[in-house]
Amino acid sequence: MIDITSLSKIYGEQTVLDIEQLHIPTGQTFGLVGNNGAGKTTLFSLMLDLIAPTTGTITNNNAVVQKSEDWKIHTAAFLDESFLIGYLTPEEYFVFIGGLRGMKKEEVHTSLEQYTDFFHGEVLGQKKYIRDLSKGNQKKVGIVGTLLSNTPLVILDEPFANLDPTTQIRLKNLLKEEASATGKTFLISSHDLQHVTEVCDRIVVLHKGKVVRDEKTSTGTLQELEAFFREQL
Amino acid sequence: MLQRFLYLQWKAFTCGVGFATGLAQKILLGFAWIYFAAIFASLAFVAFWGVQEELGEDPLPIISGYLLYAFAFWIVLRYFLQKMPIVHIQPLLVLPISKKRIVRFGLLKTVFSFYNISNLFFFVPFGIILIQQDYNLLGVIGWWVAIGSIILTTNFLNIMLNSVDRILIQVAVLLLALFALQYFEVFDLTTWTSPLFMAAYHQPLYSLIPLVLLGITYQWSFTHFKDKLMLDGGTIQPKAETHRGADLYWLDRFGRMAIFLRNDIRLIIRNKRARMAVWMGVGFLFYGLIFMSDIYKGSAMTVFVGIFVSGGFLFGFGQYVPSWDSSYYPLMMSQNISYKEYLTSKWWLVVVGTLAGMILSSFYVFFGWEMYFAILAGGIYNLGINAYLVLLSGAYTRVPIDLTANNKAFGDKRSFNLKTILLSIPKIIVPMFVYYVGVLIQSKSLGLILVALVGVLGFAFRNLVFGWIENIYQKEKYKTLQAYKQKNT
Known part of the structure; x- marks a missing residue:
């Protein structure tokens, strides 16, 4: 699905990202872990062509992200609240997002039904604009926005942050279900080691812009990761 | 302190x-x-x-x-x-x-x-x-x-x-x-x-x-x-907002563009700052009244007025494309939206606004046909040329507009500043010049016809110009995204 070759991003003197080679196969649930400033959001922003790389390329399903816009067709992403349109109600937002993917209003509404549990009655039918929702509920809207349109690739930056404990558990189940049922490729970054090891089949650790660990998730992964981050103390 | x-x-x-x-x-x-x-x-x-x-x-x-x-x-x-x-x-x-x-x-x-x-x-x-x-x-x-x-x-x-x-x-x-x-x-x-x-x-x-x-x-x-001086503006309860523009699904007949048009219309009716652009359009309808006296008859000022009477909305709204979408620009850039679709929707809005201005200003007929013809000529020029030009200058304006500005004590009303007006000058000088050429060659009428003709010509090159503007938007993309990140400057 995604191929990264000699990718780097340098601001002035500072190298914020430097990845020699990274391949993410289709259908993988890919977890990205790292401290603040490790380059997680930078990597995602590069994948979405929101910033230009200093060197290297990202290929997303045969389309070089910096050259062609074809990757947009099969990619959905939610990085932060700048992916939400504040003056719309959640429903209107979903119809907009779905509409871009060729979904009719009715299709969007049917598709939304499967997320009623996840919303926990706090998002739909509230007659509120997205800008008036709490941070957590805004996040729910953003996440569902990426799942709704059934794109083969979904990129989520820290989806667990700001969510209440119950919703975190719901999100974990939701992501696991989506991944196994639809074969979507997920790229998820998180600060919560437990969540990310539970959801993802592969964990990559970024440290100061470099890939320092890359492994398939196993029973020991959580302890190893905890040990790794303890070393940084 | x-x-x-x-x-x-x-x-x-x-x-x-x-x-x-x-x-x-x-x-x-x-x-x-x-x-x-x-x-x-x-x-x-x-x-x-x-x-x-x-x-x-x-x-x-x-x-x-x-x-x-x-x-x-x-x-x-x-x-x-x-x-x-x-x-x-x-x-x-x-x-x-x-x-x-x-x-x-x-x-x-x-x-x-x-x-x-x-x-x-x-x-x-x-x-x-x-x-x-x-x-x-x-x-x-x-x-x-x-x-x-x-x-x-x-x-x-x-x-x-x-x-x-x-x-x-x-x-x-x-x-x-x-x-x-x-x-x-x-x-x-x-x-x-x-x-x-x-x-x-x-x-x-x-x-x-x-x-x-x-x-x-x-x-x-x-x-x-x-x-x-509180984050919520001191109101005890958040105002129950009425959802104006909830039902805009009749727009679907315009095909895929409806998706964007719907948002743009909601943008205008639900955000005070965007609404101001409409009011600016209404205000400028009466702008010509100031210039009713005989001194201005036949001078290039007629064209100047003609441009502004129908162009208030065009300048007020168009100048700030794509800034209106600044708070969710990353979304627009990563969804499968082509610049062409995005720009076409904005272009239509501006065109409809200008047409409305041209129709509403028909009351100038009471003050003589000459004035109204000038408005029509200016309007056609607006449709044909200025509708592109505002979109073009928008690519360089790069002022993030914070639509949800409620955490600032005095609100953020920078949408209509002096700089905007200065930016509009080239859009006005050229038609005045064209008119003047017409007057020199033959008559005032020829001047107006020439101005309108330039506008019609602009229409003919629509696709070409759109491609060109698209390229500029594409080239400016990273800079624009970067600029919009700094919401509070």
């Missing part, structure tokens, strides 16, 4: 988006200041000697009489153009700074705006001439104080106008009523205002009255903002 506030302002300026280009603009702005200063100062001379020698009357009462018009004009101009001061209160609120200080600083900032200072360039030279001409020194000082107080009163009044819609309506009604009284000669207001200001001259103590008025307006806006 003031130093620290100023330090924050300075930091915001130097760290802001495109400081270098900002600097170039500041230098240009500096020249503009000198220009205006010179204009106003020479106006003072003209006002004094002109009235004295041409009319053979005492200039002071005459000028005092016309001040009423000047003040009314200032209020209107200020409302549309003056930038509201922005103080980012959120980080300040929890620090040990009294709210009074924050508000006082915000209000103080407005005093040093162009709209106040520029008056000095007129009234100081005028007063000095008066003193030179053996007018009473104390009297002139009293006159100055009275006028200065009134100017600053309008300054604080304007802040309130921007903040409270109710007051805006009241003042607008009052101004219109006064204008109507004057226009229909029910009574001549200038005969009232002249003695008022003359009173301050004859008895300087009277100037204390406007000074008190200033104090009251200041205190009024001070308390207003002090009470509102």
Whole structure:
């Protein structure tokens, strides 16, 4: 699905990202872990062509992200609240997002039904604009926005942050279900080691812009990761 | 404390988006200041000697009489153009700074705006001439104080106008009523205002009255903002919002573009700042009335007016594409949206707005067909050429617009500033020139036909120009995204 070759991003003197080679196969649930400033959001922003790389390329399903816009067709992403349109109600937002993917209003509404549990009655039918929702509920809207349109690739930056404990558990189940049922490729970054090891089949650790660990998730992964981050103390 | 506030302002300026280009603009702005200063100062001379020698009357009462018009004009101009001061209160609120200080600083900032200072360039030279001409020194000082107080009163009044819609309506009604009284000669207001200001001259103590008025307006806006100095604007309950524009699904007949149009229409009806663009369009419909007198007939000014009458919305809204979408630009850039679709929707909005302007302005027919033809020619030029040009300049404007600006004490009303107006000049000079060429070759009618023809030509090249604009948007994409990240500069 995604191929990264000699990718780097340098601001002035500072190298914020430097990845020699990274391949993410289709259908993988890919977890990205790292401290603040490790380059997680930078990597995602590069994948979405929101910033230009200093060197290297990202290929997303045969389309070089910096050259062609074809990757947009099969990619959905939610990085932060700048992916939400504040003056719309959640429903209107979903119809907009779905509409871009060729979904009719009715299709969007049917598709939304499967997320009623996840919303926990706090998002739909509230007659509120997205800008008036709490941070957590805004996040729910953003996440569902990426799942709704059934794109083969979904990129989520820290989806667990700001969510209440119950919703975190719901999100974990939701992501696991989506991944196994639809074969979507997920790229998820998180600060919560437990969540990310539970959801993802592969964990990559970024440290100061470099890939320092890359492994398939196993029973020991959580302890190893905890040990790794303890070393940084 | 003031130093620290100023330090924050300075930091915001130097760290802001495109400081270098900002600097170039500041230098240009500096020249503009000198220009205006010179204009106003020479106006003072003209006002004094002109009235004295041409009319053979005492200039002071005459000028005092016309001040009423000047003040009314200032209020209107200020409302549309003056930038509201922005103080980012959120980080300040929890620090040990009294709210009074924050508000006082915000209000103080407005005093040093162009709209106040520029008056000095007129009234100081005028007063000095008066003193030179053996007018009473104390009297002139009293006159100055009275006028200065009134100017600053309008300054604080304007802040309130921007903040409270109710007051805006009241003042607008009052101004219109006064204008109507004057226009229909029910009574001549200038005969009232002249003695008022003359009173301050004859008895300087009277100037204390406007000074008190200033104090009251200041205190009024001070308390207003002090009470509102909370993140939620001091309202106890969030207003239950009515969902205007919820049902726009009839737009679906326009195919995929409907998705964008729907959002744009909602953007306009649900956000005060975007709504202002529409009001600007309505306001400019009447712009031509100012130029009804015979002096302008046949001059290139007719085209100037023609462009603006139908183009208010075009300039008010189009200039800020894509800034309207700045708060969710990353979404627009990563969804499967092509620039063409995005731009076409905006283009249609601007075109529909301009067409509406052309139709609504048909009342100018009552003032003669010539005026309306000029408006139509200007309108066609707007449709054919300026509709692209605004989108083009939008790519370079890169001012993030914070639609959800409720964490700022004074709101963010930078949508219609002087810079926007300056940017529109090339869009107006060219048609005026084309018209002038037509007049030189043959006649006024040919001039108008040529202007319209250029507009039609622009239509013909639509696809070509769109491709070109698309490329520019594409090229500017990273810069734009970067600029929009800095919401608060």
